[in-house]
Structure formats: C-alpha cells, structure tokens
Amino acid sequence: MYYRGNYMDSGDAREMGFKRQRIMDQGSSYYATPPGSSYMYNPPPPPPPPSYSYHGQPPPFPVVRLRGLPFDCSETEIADFLHGLDVVDVLLVHKGGRFTGEAYCVLGYPLQVDFALQRNRQNIGRRYVEVFRSKKDEYYKAIANEVYDSRGGSVPRARSIDESKDPAEHTGVLWLRGLPFSATKEDIIDFFKDFELEEKSIHITATFEGRPTGEAFVEFASADDSRAAMAKDRMTIGNRYIELFASSSEELEEAVSRGRVLDKPVDGRDPNEVTSILRMRGLPFSAGKDDILDFFKDFALNEDAIHVTFLSDGRPTGEAFVEFASTDDAKAALAKDRMTLGSRYVELFPSSIEDMNHAVSRGR
Numbered sequence: 408m409y410y411r412g413n414y415m416d417s418g419d420a421r422e423m424g425f426k427r428q429r430i431m432d433q434g435s436s437y438y439a440t441p442p443g444s445s446y447m448y449n450p451p452p453p454p455p456p457p458s459y460s461y462h463g464q465p466p467p468f469p470v471v472r473l474r475g476l477p478f479d480c481s482e483t484e485i486a487d488f489l490h491g492l493d494v495v496d497v498l499l500v501h502k503g504g505r506f507t508g509e510a511y512c513v514l515g516y517p518l519q520v521d522f523a524l525q526r527n528r529q530n531i532g533r534r535y536v537e538v539f540r541s542k543k544d545e546y547y548k549a550i551a552n553e554v555y556d557s558r559g560g561s562v563p564r565a566r567s568i569d570e571s572k573d574p575a576e577h578t579g580v581l582w583l584r585g586l587p588f589s590a591t592k593e594d595i596i597d598f599f600k601d602f603e604l605e606e607k608s609i610h611i612t613a614t615f616e617g618r619p620t621g622e623a624f625v626e627f628a629s630a631d632d633s634r635a636a637m638a639k640d641r642m643t644i645g646n647r648y649i650e651l652f653a654s655s656s657e658e659l660e661e662a663v664s665r666g667r668v669l670d671k672p673v674d675g676r677d678p679n680e681v682t683s684i685l686r687m688r689g690l691p692f693s694a695g696k697d698d699i700l701d702f703f704k705d706f707a708l709n710e711d712a713i714h715v716t717f718l719s720d721g722r723p724t725g726e727a728f729v730e731f732a733s734t735d736d737a738k739a740a741l742a743k744d745r746m747t748l749g750s751r752y753v754e755l756f757p758s759s760i761e762d763m764n765h766a767v768s769r770g771r
Contacts, residue, residue, distance in 0.1 A: 466516075466517045467517050467520070467542075468513075468517075468542065468543035468546070469495075469513060469514040469515065469516055469517045469519060469520050470511055470512065470513045470514070470520075470541045470542070470543060470545075470546045471511070471512050471514070471520055471523045471524070471538055471539060471540060471541055472509060472510070472511055472512075472538075472539045472540075472541040472545070473485065473488075473509060473510045473511075473512060473536050473537070473538055473539075474508065474509050474536070474537045474539065475508055475534055475535060475536050475537050476506075476508045476509065476510060476531060476534065476536055477508075477531055477532050477533075477534045478506055478508060480499075480506075480508075480510075480531060482497040482499065484531055485497050485510055485512065485531075488526060488529070488531050488536065489512060489514075489523055489526065491522075492514055492515070492519045492522060492523060493514055493515030493516070493519060494512055494513075494514065494515075495513040495514060495515060496511075496512070496513040497510055497511075497512050498510060498511040498512075498513075498546065498549055498550065498553065500549055500552070500553075501552075501553065502552075511541060511545070511546045511549055513546065520540060521692060523538055524538050524539075524540070524661075526538050527661070537661075537662075539657075539658060539661050540657065540661070576653045577630040577631075577633050577634045577653050578630055578633070578653070578654070578655050578656060579626060579627045579628070579629055579630045579632065579633050579656075580624060580625070580626055580627070580633065580653075580654040580655055580656055580658070580659050581624070581625045581627065581633050581636060581637070581651050581652065581653065581654055582622065582623075582624055582651070582652045582653075582654040582658065583595070583622060583623045583624070583625060583649055583650070583651060584621065584622050584649070584650045584651075584652070585621060585647050585648060585649050585650050586611070586619070586621045586622065586623060586644060586647065586649060587621070587644060587645045587646075587647045588619045588621060589619075589645075590611070590619070590623075590644055590645070591611075592606045592609045592611065594644055594645075595609050595611075595623060595625060595644075596609070598639065598642070598644050598649070599625065599636055599639065602627060602628075602632055602635075602636060603628055603632075604625065604627070607761065607762070607765055608625060608626040608627070609623060609624075609625050609626075610623060610624045610625075610626075610659065610662065611623040612624070612662050624654060624658070624659045624662055626659070633653065636651070637651055637653075639651060656718075656719050657718060657719065657720075660718050660719075660724060682734060682737065682757055682758065682759055682760075683730060683731045683732070683733055683734050683736070683737050684728055684729065684730050684731070684737065684757075684758045684759060684760060684762075684763055685728070685729050685731070685737050685740060685741070685755050685756065685757060685758060686726065686727075686728055686755070686756045686757075686758040686762070686763075687699070687726060687727045687728070687729060687753055687754070687755060688725065688726050688753070688754045688755075688756065689725055689751050689752060689753050689754050690715075690723070690725045690726065690727060690748060690751065690753060691725070691748060691749045691750070691751050692722075692723045692725060693749075694715070694723075694727075694748060694749065695715070696710045696713045696715065698748060698749070699713050699715075699727060699729065699748075700713070702743065702746075702748050702753070703729065703740060703743070706731060706732075706736050706739075706740060707732055707736075708729065708731070708732075712729060712730040712731070713727060713728075713729055713730075714727060714728040714729075714730075714763060714766075714767050715727045716728070716766050716767065726766070728758060728762075728763040728766065728767070730763075737757070740755065741755050741757075743755060
C-alpha cells in the first residue's frame with residue numbers, strides 16, 4: 408500500500424489507505440458494522456489541492472484501473488509508472504491466488520485522474536498498460552475480493568470487473584480477448600452469427616504502431632443480446648479460444664478515444680482514404696470549437712462543421728470530427744497531423760459521415 412503525495416481529496420481518499428488496512432485486518436466484521444468514525448483515522452487537514460469545480464457536485468473518488476500489467480509487476484513499478492502523481496494506494500487484483508494483470512490506483516485528488524489517463528498505453532517493461540477511469544465501489548469490491556482470497560472466503564464475495572458476468576452487469580457491450588491477430592470484423596460477425604451485428608459496432612483495438620492487440624469490443628443491440636452472447640465464451644475463432652467479458656460504453660470509449668482501432672469496414676473501404684471529414688484525437692479536454700477553428704485557421708470553417716464528442720456522462724473524450732468544404736481541403740489539413748493545440752499534440756485521421764454520425768449519436 409502506498410502513500411506518496413502531499414495532497415488528498417475528500418475524507419474518502421484521505422482515510423482510504425488506513426481504511427483498507429482495517430478491512431484487511433478485520434475481515435467480515437467490517438462489513439457488519441455501518442461506516443463510522445470508529446473505523447477511521449483522522450489526520451490533520453492536508454494542504455488544499457489545486458482549485459477545480461464540479462458545478463455543485465461532490466468531486467469523484469480519484470481512482471483509476473490499470474490493465475495489462477506484467478505478471479511479475481510490483482507496487483513500486485506501478486508507482487514509478489505514475490511518477491509525478493500522488494499515489495495514495497495500489498491494489499493488485501488477484502483471482503484464485505494469481506495476479507490478473509490488473510490493479511487499482513487511488514490518487515491524491517480527482518484532477519490527477521486526467522493526468523493518469525495520459526499514461527494510457529505507455530509501457531511497463533515490454534507490456535503496454537491500459538488506464539481506465541474507475542469508481543469507488545469498484546475499488547471497494549476489489550478490496551473485498553482480496554479479503555475473500557486471503558481469508559479463505561470469510562467475507563461475502565464481491566464481483567470484480569472481469570467477473571462481471573452476472574446478468575445485472577450487462578450493458579450491451581462485450582470485451583473480447585484472445586483473438587487471432589489476423590482476425591477481421593467479418594470473423595467476429597461470423598462468430599456471433601446468431602445476433603444482428605453491424606460492422607460499425609465492432610471495434611478491434613491496435614497498438615500505437617498499428618499492430619492488433621488480440622482484443623475487441625462489440626456493441627450488441629441490447630443487454631439481453633450481450634448476455635445471451637456470453638454462451639460463446641471460450642469458443643474458438645481459428646485455433647484460438649476467445650474469452651468474453653461484460654464491459655461498458657465507458658470502457659469502449661476509453662479504448663476508441665485513447666487507443667487505436669482497426670476500423671476497415673466490411674465493404675472494403677480503405678480507412679485511410681481521405682474524405683472531406685477528419686477525426687481529431689488527443690485534444691485537451693478543455694478545447695472548444697473556437698480552439699479548433701484557430702487550429703485550422705487556414706481553412707474556411709464555421710462552428711457547425713465541428714463536432715466535439717463526449718462520453719455518456721458528459722465528459723469530453725479528447726476527440727472531435729471536422730467537416731471540410733472539400734476532400735482537397737481535408738487532404739491539405741492532414742499536414743497539421745501531430746501539431747500542437749495548447750500543450751497537446753493532435754493526431755488527425757480520415758473519417759466518414761457514418762463514423763461521425765455514429766460517434767455523435769452515441770453521446771461521445
């Protein structure tokens with residue numbers, strides 16, 4: 408367990424490290440007693456964190472989930488991976504006594520979550536690590552699971568993220584792991600041939616070098632369909648068996664907006680073919696339409712041609728779609744790929760009206 412920072416968030420984060428130790432020490436008795444000051448350590452008030460506003464809402468619990476960690480990874484290596492941030496706690500996730508390659512990291516205050524997300528797909532050793540937003544209840548469930556494993560089941564078992572195969576957990580999105588690197592969207596559609604799937608609902612993920620990761624996200628028409636599709640768990644594509652996990656639109660958005668996706672459609676259209684629409688990725692979360700207009704100041708654009716995308720909870724994805732007057736303008740605008748907007752360099756990709764409408768309609 409770590410505490411490296413000078414800043415803390417609300418009482419939840421301030422007392423979290425001590426609270427986790429209490430849970431690990433006391434086992435099921437913790438869960439039998441309502442939360443109260445008798446289980447809390449009350450240190451002196453810390454220095455105030457940098458100012459930020461949540462428009463009258465309480466600040467979110469500052470926790471992120473890491474996936475894809477080396478199986479010999481230590482808490483120290485994770486703290487080093489998040490160097491420069493105030494790491495309050497690192498919780499390695501185990502299943503059946505084995506490390507799953509996942510961990511939860513509690514940070515000093517909510518603003519640091521955005522900085523942690525910028526480490527998404529950076530490496531620890533030879534493994535690139537995915538970083539996702541998480542929630543306090545997910546972190547606490549993971550703690551309960553650790554207690555269960557360490558005490559032989561003395562605490563009622565709580566589900567971790569990767570065990571979310573309970574019907575109540577389904578949202579209509581499945582995460583596929585173990586795909587052949589040669590797998591295409593057509594292969595995935597055939598794998599789920601009993602379900603109505605469109606190619607745009609399949610997102611095969613890739614590394615920054617463009618190599619497939621062996622993973623994909625699939626959006627089904629409903630939560631009932633994704634639940635039924637779990638019957639295909641550990642069935643094969645080619646000579647590889649495929650693991651299926653209930654996922655969420657938030658995890659999908661993180662993968663699409665912060666990673667690369669292999670989005671060559673079934674109709675064979677080259678995803679690199681330039682149209683009059685470009686997708687921007689890596690925008691500062693504070694970027695607005697005026698900033699994008701200034702970025703493309705050499706082109707005739709108006710605000711209606713710019714579509715900044717958001718997650719389902721209203722947070723910006725760091726992406727936008729821009730409609731240019733012509734294909735030639737869009738092609739010329741690609742010269743600004745990897746130029747900076749504010750302190751962030753921005754990546755530009757050819758896109759299409761279908762991709763733009765799909766992203767905007769889903770609230771991204």
